[in-house]
Amino acid sequence: MAASTAFAQTAVTQGKVTFNGELTASTCSVKAGDEDKKVDLPKISTVDLAKRGDTAGSTSFEIGVSNCAPDVNKVAAHFEMTNMDPDTGYLKNLITDDKVAAKNVVVQLVNSDGTGIRAGATGHYYDVTGAGTDRGATLLYGGQYFATGQTTAGKVNTFARFTLAYL
Known part of the structure; x- marks a missing residue:
C-alpha cells in the first residue's frame, strides 16, 4: 500500500506544450473557384458502414494553386481543426436534427493514396x-x-477549412 500512496503523491499533473513554427512571405494563390469546393459524396447503404472503421463513398477533389513564388518548391493543404470529431479526428456531421441526420458517421479526409x-x-x-x-x-x-459505429440512414453535411502549407 505504501508504494501506491507514494506514487500517487509524485504523479505529474501538469506539463508544457512548446509550439515551434515558421511563417513565410512566399506564397501561392488558390485558383478561382477552388477556394470554396463542393464535394458530393454518393448515397451509400448503411450496410456498407456497419461497424466502426468501415469506409465507403470515396470521392476525390482537386485544389488548384498558381502564381507560386520562385522559392516555393512544394505545396499542400493544411486542414484546420474546424468541425473536428474529438473521437476520430475526422469531420463531424453538422446536421443535428435527429429526424434527418445520419448517425455514427463522420467524413474522413484522405490523400490521393487513400x-x-x-x-x-x-x-x-x-x-x-x-x-x-x-x-x-x-x-x-x-x-x-x-x-464510428453501426450507422443509421440520414443526411451528412460538414466542411473543412484549409490553408496552404509550403516546403
Missing part, C-alpha cells in the same frame, strides 16, 4: 512546376464516409 488526414493535419505535398503566374500545382485529396 491514407487518412485528420483535421489539424497537412495532406501530402505536391511539386510546384511552371513559371510566372502558371507556376503552381494541382493538389489531389478526397473525402469518404467513416463509420
Whole structure:
C-alpha cells in the first residue's frame, strides 16, 4: 500500500506544450473557384458502414494553386481543426436534427493514396512546376464516409477549412 500512496503523491499533473513554427512571405494563390469546393459524396447503404472503421463513398477533389513564388518548391493543404470529431479526428456531421441526420458517421479526409488526414493535419505535398503566374500545382485529396459505429440512414453535411502549407 505504501508504494501506491507514494506514487500517487509524485504523479505529474501538469506539463508544457512548446509550439515551434515558421511563417513565410512566399506564397501561392488558390485558383478561382477552388477556394470554396463542393464535394458530393454518393448515397451509400448503411450496410456498407456497419461497424466502426468501415469506409465507403470515396470521392476525390482537386485544389488548384498558381502564381507560386520562385522559392516555393512544394505545396499542400493544411486542414484546420474546424468541425473536428474529438473521437476520430475526422469531420463531424453538422446536421443535428435527429429526424434527418445520419448517425455514427463522420467524413474522413484522405490523400490521393487513400491514407487518412485528420483535421489539424497537412495532406501530402505536391511539386510546384511552371513559371510566372502558371507556376503552381494541382493538389489531389478526397473525402469518404467513416463509420464510428453501426450507422443509421440520414443526411451528412460538414466542411473543412484549409490553408496552404509550403516546403
